[in-house]
Each structure stands twice: as structure tokens, then as C-alpha cells.
Amino acid sequence: MKVTWNFGSFLSARSVAGDTIIELAKKYPNVWAITADQGGALKQYKKDFPERYIDVGIAEQNLAGIAAGLALEGNIPFIFGMIPFMTMRACEQNRTAICYQDLPVRFIGTGGGLTSGAGSTHNAMEDIGIMKSLVNMTVLSIGDPNMVRDIMLLSMTYPHPLYLRLAQGKQDRMLYEPGKYEFKIGMGLTARDGKDATIFAHGEMVFEALEAADTLVKDGIKVRVIDMYSIKPVDKDLVIKAVKETGNVLVLEDHLTDCGLASVIADVFADAGVYPKKFKRLGIPQVYAGFGSGEELRKKYGYDKTAAASAVKQMLE
Amino acid sequence: MADPKEVKRLQTLAYEMRKKLITLCGHYEGIVHIGGDLSVTDLLIGLYHYGMKVDPKNIKAPTRDRFILSKGHAAVSMYIAMTLRGYFDFDEIMRTYGRLGSAFGEHPCKIQLPGVECSTGSLGQGLAIAVGLAFSARVKKETHRVFCMMGDGETCEGEVWEAANTAGSYKLGNLVGIVDRNKQLMTSFDGDYINLEPYADRWRAFNWNVIELDGHDMNSIVDAIDKIPPITNPKPTVLIAQTTKGRGVSYMEHQINWHAGSLSKEDTEKALADIEANYAKLGGGK
Incomplete structure (x- = not known):
């Protein structure tokens, strides 16, 4: 096709x-x-x-x-x-x-x-x-x-x-032009660079993260967006680098917040003893979410692009 | 009809195997699943020493018949049947069984022990894996068979019947199930709570070719193996072997408390005496 x-x-x-x-x-x-x-x-x-x-x-x-x-x-x-x-x-x-x-x-x-x-x-x-x-x-x-x-x-x-x-x-x-990027197991991809905060996301939440980053540009906030497609093994160096360079870390995922990528990222920086200034996780809380489209449910449970943009702003206050 | 000389040879091997099982169980301080080990002893001798094309000197030969012990807790029986065929060293099993670093554990592990086709131990999972092996052989146009030995108790698991359904639907004639129909689960007899009858009809209803046999009579075992149709048969085959848990040791037969255990010196001597007496009744291999 x-x-x-x-x-x-x-x-x-x-x-x-x-x-x-x-x-x-x-x-x-x-x-x-x-x-x-x-x-x-x-x-x-x-x-x-x-x-x-x-x-x-x-x-x-x-x-x-x-x-x-x-x-x-x-x-x-x-x-x-x-x-x-x-x-x-x-x-x-x-x-x-x-x-x-x-x-x-x-x-x-x-x-x-x-x-x-x-x-x-x-x-x-x-x-x-x-x-x-x-x-x-x-x-x-x-x-x-x-x-x-x-x-x-x-x-x-x-x-x-x-x-x-x-x-x-x-x-x-579609996020990446075919043939332009190399994907590897154990690697993450910096989809957008920035110095004020990092949003780690995976799956379709990467697009939401990029949209949130676009919104924040208008406020003069430059957000790094990392597509953490490899959750296990995870790209530890990329996590540590983002923590050190941007200080503020948000994890945005369409998964329970307490056993997905956010937990993996927290493990990485805690084990390394390199801590972010602020750390926030947005995703599915401990709830059986019920009916509705993915987009509607993300909004309802507070992990869509709007929620992500607000969370970044709050971290920078 | 089974060749009487072949039957005698297999009976002698089964006698040797029972002695080794009891010796190990008496020697090892932990528990051995001795009840189920003794119910599959004759069947495993029948398979490893008569029914299956295997070569202990070339364990990866693509032409070999594959064997999966779905009732993984009978691992010791498989180790010893294979030892008698030349795969392993019995002294090493005696020395290391169940100990740190041993290849010979309570459930077979293919990573620890080359020669074992598949790691098992979680009941009800072997048949589906055997179905995968059978599909692969068919597409590669390989002519070996895939054998899978199950306990009757583990056929309470839904996955067994999911796999039976797939094998019957896809007409996997190269697949042979063997059920150790000892009519005991770990803590109850068939019929106390769960009823497995009509057992053979269950398999027939899933489009399997059923061969019923006495799993302790070597004539019956050899005849059943001889009756397995060619791999082009449009049905998988199951051998339903009537057996007794603890077979050959009088104080273990039909007893719930001998699913697994360890043996005192006295238990060991009594068991070995029973095994000698039973072998003598068969003519002592003569």
C-alpha cells in the first residue's frame, strides 16, 4: 500500500x-x-x-x-x-x-x-x-x-x-517519515528537543505530547518530547540526560500510572541517584474506565494534551 | 501380536527402572512424585525403548520423534527411562537430583538439560506446545511424530481441550497423545469431586482417534503403539492407558498420600521386595 x-x-x-x-x-x-x-x-x-x-x-x-x-x-x-x-x-x-x-x-x-x-x-x-x-x-x-x-x-x-x-x-x-530514523530495541527517540521540561510518552500519546509541546511554545516554554517506544529494555542514558538537562519530567501514557512507563522512568532516576526537580505522571488512575472513545476517556481522566500542557506549566511555576 | 522376546526385554527395562526410581526416592531427602512416576513407568519404557525413533547420540537429529512430558512432575521417570536408553548417567542423577546447580530437577527444564524437548511443570500446557511442534513438522514435510504424555488429572485444564480442538480441526495425524489414566488427582480420586468419565468419548468428540490400553501390560503397550496410524491419518491419536498410581509397590497403590513423598530405609526395602516379586511373577525376564 x-x-x-x-x-x-x-x-x-x-x-x-x-x-x-x-x-x-x-x-x-x-x-x-x-x-x-x-x-x-x-x-x-x-x-x-x-x-x-x-x-x-x-x-x-x-x-x-x-x-x-x-x-x-x-x-x-x-x-x-x-x-x-x-x-x-x-x-x-x-x-x-x-x-x-x-x-x-x-x-x-x-x-x-x-x-x-x-x-x-x-x-x-x-x-x-x-x-x-x-x-x-x-x-x-x-x-x-x-x-x-x-x-x-x-x-x-x-x-x-x-x-x-x-x-x-x-x-x-504518522509521526516519522519512513526511512529517516533508525529504531532500536533499548533506544528512545527525541521527537522534539527542548530545555525547560521533558515529556516521556509512548504509543499514540507521543502525538498528544507533541501537540502539548506546540501549545507551550506560545508561552515561551520549550519542551523536549521523547518517544519511549522501548519500555523494556529502556534507554537509561536518555532518561538521565533528560533529567539532568531539563529538570522537570512528565510521563504521559495510556496505561495505569503506577505500573507502566512512569514507573520505569522513576526506577531509572532513583537507581541512578539523579533526581528531577519535579516529576509528574499522567495516565489511567486506579479505575475501570468504562465506555467512550479513547480521546473522550483521556480527557475525562486527565491525560490528554490539554492536561499535559497544564501539568508542564504547573511544574515550571 | 507383540513379539514375546521384545515384550520380555521391555519388562526387564521397566523392572530396572522401578528399582532405580525407588533407589533414588529412598536416597533423596526431599520429596519425589513417586506415585505418578510409577504409573507412567511402563509407558515411558514402551515409548523410549520401542515406540519412538530417538538417538541419544544425536539429540538434535531433525528426524527424531519429539516427546513432551506435559505431566512434568513425573520428570524423574523420564530421566530414568532416558538414562536406560543411554542419554544420561544414573550416578549423576543420584548425586545431584534436586540440588543446587543440578540439571535434574523436580520438573524438566530444557535449558538445564539438553535432550529434554520442552520445559514443563505447569499442568495442562504440554499438548498445545505439542500441537505447535506438529504444525511445524507438517509444513516442513518432516515425517517424525510428536508424542505428548499427560496425566488424566491435568486434563481438567481448559487449555488441554483448546489444544485438542485445534489438533482435531487441523487433522494433525502426526500428533500422539498418551494419557496416564490413573484415576487419581493429587488430593482425590476421580469421581470423588470431579468426574472424568466418559473419558475416551471426550477425546472422540474432539475428532481424535482413540486407542485404549492397559498401561502396565507390556503386550498391551506394544500392541497400542503398533496400532498408531501413519502420520497421514486425518485424525490425531490418543492412547488412553489405564494405570495405577504407585503401581508395583503394594503400600502405594490406590493411596492418596503417595502422590509424592520420600522413603524410609524400611519403605525402600519393602518397595524393592515388591518389585522383585512382581518381576518374578512375570517370569523374571525369561
């Missing part, structure tokens, strides 16, 4: 993942796409590669086990599914069948945070906390849809389990 790149315009991350898995399967005979009745992105793939497509029906635990079995035989299985079921229903299988044996299974999960629109059963507020606690698991959260392709490509030489958290996956903001 040929798409014209414009900053902030929409593209579906799910369809990028669907196109990329075909590209990979053509090149690598050990690539599989498997799903528990959530193969919306795989319509073309399953026609092109019916032998290397498995749909087990609604049975995520079994799917995780099958992924482990495929990987034990030298295959690279990509699990496609909705985050809450992939990360919670199959949590023990992810840990014991996949992570314990350190197998190169890829999890492509959609519906990060409160973007599902389907209510608390389908919201994904805990997934980063759960997945990052599994030994050997790598956790990435991606907002820019074109980045999904880059990460899937680089995953072919990555020997460990890898979780890719996407937002809803249907309408995702």
Missing part, C-alpha cells in the same frame, strides 16, 4: 502489520501468523500463506502454547490479537511456555490503553506492567504506524520474546 507521508495524518498500524507479515513470510519460510479469531489484519496473508496461518478460534492460552511449539522448532510465530486477552488470559502460558524457554515469539497486540472503545473488558490498562514483569520479555509500545514495519523487520534477528503494543490500530498518526 502506497501512502503519502504527512506529519499527523492517519494510517492504520494494523494494516501496516498485515502488509509487513506478508513481506516477511515471502522472505522467510519460518515466519507464521497465528491468531485466536482476531485475524482482521491477516485477510491477504491467509490467502497467500494458508499453510503458515493458524486460527485456533477463541483460545488464547492454547495459541500461546502453539506459538511456543512453533518457536521450539526454529519458527518465528507472530501472534495477532487484542491486548487484554493476549496478555492476561494467556499470561501464564506467555511466562512459562514462551519466556521461561526464551523463545522468539512476537506478540502484535491492538487496543492499547483505553482505545478499544468497548469498555473495561476490552481496555488494556495493565498490559505493560504484566508483560514487563516477565523475564526475557521485551516490551515496545508503538504509535507511529510506519514504525511497526521497521520493528517487525528488525525482530527477525532478535532471539527473544517481543511484545508490540499498538493503539487501536485503525487510525494512527
Whole structure:
């Protein structure tokens, strides 16, 4: 699919993942796409590669086990599914069948945070906390849809389990011109430089952070925005540098505030003994958020661009 | 009909294996899952010494049959069946089992112990992994089989039936399940609380080919293995083996308190005497 790149315009991350898995399967005979009745992105793939497509029906635990079995035989299985079921229903299988044996299974999960629109059963507020606690698991959260392709490509030489958290996956903001940036596991990306404060964000909250930064320019405030797409492992040097250079740190994420990126960043500076002047976390509080669009819920729970801009201003007062 | 000489050879191996199990259990100060170890002893000898194509000198051979011990707590049985086949050294197991740094632990770990196909121990997870191995073999056009041994108790887990559904739907004829149908869970008998019957019909309903056998009669085990259809069969196969937890040691059979335990000197002597007597009844390998 040929798409014209414009900053902030929409593209579906799910369809990028669907196109990329075909590209990979053509090149690598050990690539599989498997799903528990959530193969919306795989319509073309399953026609092109019916032998290397498995749909087990609604049975995520079994799917995780099958992924482990495929990987034990030298295959690279990509699990496609909705985050809450992939990360919670199959949590023990992810840990014991996949992570314990350190197998190169890829999890492509959609519906990060409160973007599902389907209510608390389908919201994904805990997934980063759960997945990052599994030994050997790598956790990435991606907002820019074109980045999904880059990460899937680089995953072919990555020997460990890898979780890719996407937002809803249907309408995702393009942030980075394809081919202009290099993404690496364990790295963050400075999407905007600034000296007054840093906003760390991941997934689709990076766009909100950039918009908040735009608003603050009018007040003469220069905010550094860091896309922390690699949550585990995390780019510690980038965190320490931002703490030292900008003093004020805000973490903005579509996840519970007490077990996501904010906790990771706080761990990094606390362990290093390098403290920010002020530290603030915005995200999902301890609540089952209920119905509404991602945008509406972000506003309701105080972690949208407006809330982010106010939080930065308050820190600078 | 099973070759009588082959049956005698396997009976002797099972006798050797039971002696080793009891010796280890008597020697090790911690607990061993001796009840379930003894219920799968004859089946594991049947598989490792007759039914499966394996080569202890080439543990990575792509043509080997794969084996997953879903009931991972019977690890010691698998170690010893494999030891008798030439994989491991029994003295090392005696010396190190369950101790710091040992490759031989209470549940099998493939990272610690090459030769083990898959780390297991959390019940109900083995069959789904075996389904993954079977899919891979089919697409790579490999001709080996994938065997997965389960305890009947762990088939209370939903994941087992999710995996059974996938294997039946995708017609994985290269997959063979073996159920140790000892009719005991850890703390109750089948039927006390949970009812597993009609057991074979459950598998048939998931489109599996069912072979029923006596899991302690080597003739029956060999016959059942011989009846496994070729991998092109449009159904996976399950061997449902009627067994007894603690089989071969009179004071352990049909007892809830011998799911796992350790043996005193007296217990050990009595168990070894039972094993000798049972072997003599079979003709002592002659």
C-alpha cells in the first residue's frame, strides 16, 4: 500500500502489520501468523500463506502454547490479537511456555490503553506492567504506524520474546517519515528537543505530547518530547540526560500510572541517584474506565494534551 | 501380536527402572512424585525403548520423534527411562537430583538439560506446545511424530481441550497423545469431586482417534503403539492407558498420600521386595 507521508495524518498500524507479515513470510519460510479469531489484519496473508496461518478460534492460552511449539522448532510465530486477552488470559502460558524457554515469539497486540472503545473488558490498562514483569520479555509500545514495519523487520534477528503494543490500530498518526530514523530495541527517540521540561510518552500519546509541546511554545516554554517506544529494555542514558538537562519530567501514557512507563522512568532516576526537580505522571488512575472513545476517556481522566500542557506549566511555576 | 522376546526385554527395562526410581526416592531427602512416576513407568519404557525413533547420540537429529512430558512432575521417570536408553548417567542423577546447580530437577527444564524437548511443570500446557511442534513438522514435510504424555488429572485444564480442538480441526495425524489414566488427582480420586468419565468419548468428540490400553501390560503397550496410524491419518491419536498410581509397590497403590513423598530405609526395602516379586511373577525376564 502506497501512502503519502504527512506529519499527523492517519494510517492504520494494523494494516501496516498485515502488509509487513506478508513481506516477511515471502522472505522467510519460518515466519507464521497465528491468531485466536482476531485475524482482521491477516485477510491477504491467509490467502497467500494458508499453510503458515493458524486460527485456533477463541483460545488464547492454547495459541500461546502453539506459538511456543512453533518457536521450539526454529519458527518465528507472530501472534495477532487484542491486548487484554493476549496478555492476561494467556499470561501464564506467555511466562512459562514462551519466556521461561526464551523463545522468539512476537506478540502484535491492538487496543492499547483505553482505545478499544468497548469498555473495561476490552481496555488494556495493565498490559505493560504484566508483560514487563516477565523475564526475557521485551516490551515496545508503538504509535507511529510506519514504525511497526521497521520493528517487525528488525525482530527477525532478535532471539527473544517481543511484545508490540499498538493503539487501536485503525487510525494512527504518522509521526516519522519512513526511512529517516533508525529504531532500536533499548533506544528512545527525541521527537522534539527542548530545555525547560521533558515529556516521556509512548504509543499514540507521543502525538498528544507533541501537540502539548506546540501549545507551550506560545508561552515561551520549550519542551523536549521523547518517544519511549522501548519500555523494556529502556534507554537509561536518555532518561538521565533528560533529567539532568531539563529538570522537570512528565510521563504521559495510556496505561495505569503506577505500573507502566512512569514507573520505569522513576526506577531509572532513583537507581541512578539523579533526581528531577519535579516529576509528574499522567495516565489511567486506579479505575475501570468504562465506555467512550479513547480521546473522550483521556480527557475525562486527565491525560490528554490539554492536561499535559497544564501539568508542564504547573511544574515550571 | 507383540513379539514375546521384545515384550520380555521391555519388562526387564521397566523392572530396572522401578528399582532405580525407588533407589533414588529412598536416597533423596526431599520429596519425589513417586506415585505418578510409577504409573507412567511402563509407558515411558514402551515409548523410549520401542515406540519412538530417538538417538541419544544425536539429540538434535531433525528426524527424531519429539516427546513432551506435559505431566512434568513425573520428570524423574523420564530421566530414568532416558538414562536406560543411554542419554544420561544414573550416578549423576543420584548425586545431584534436586540440588543446587543440578540439571535434574523436580520438573524438566530444557535449558538445564539438553535432550529434554520442552520445559514443563505447569499442568495442562504440554499438548498445545505439542500441537505447535506438529504444525511445524507438517509444513516442513518432516515425517517424525510428536508424542505428548499427560496425566488424566491435568486434563481438567481448559487449555488441554483448546489444544485438542485445534489438533482435531487441523487433522494433525502426526500428533500422539498418551494419557496416564490413573484415576487419581493429587488430593482425590476421580469421581470423588470431579468426574472424568466418559473419558475416551471426550477425546472422540474432539475428532481424535482413540486407542485404549492397559498401561502396565507390556503386550498391551506394544500392541497400542503398533496400532498408531501413519502420520497421514486425518485424525490425531490418543492412547488412553489405564494405570495405577504407585503401581508395583503394594503400600502405594490406590493411596492418596503417595502422590509424592520420600522413603524410609524400611519403605525402600519393602518397595524393592515388591518389585522383585512382581518381576518374578512375570517370569523374571525369561
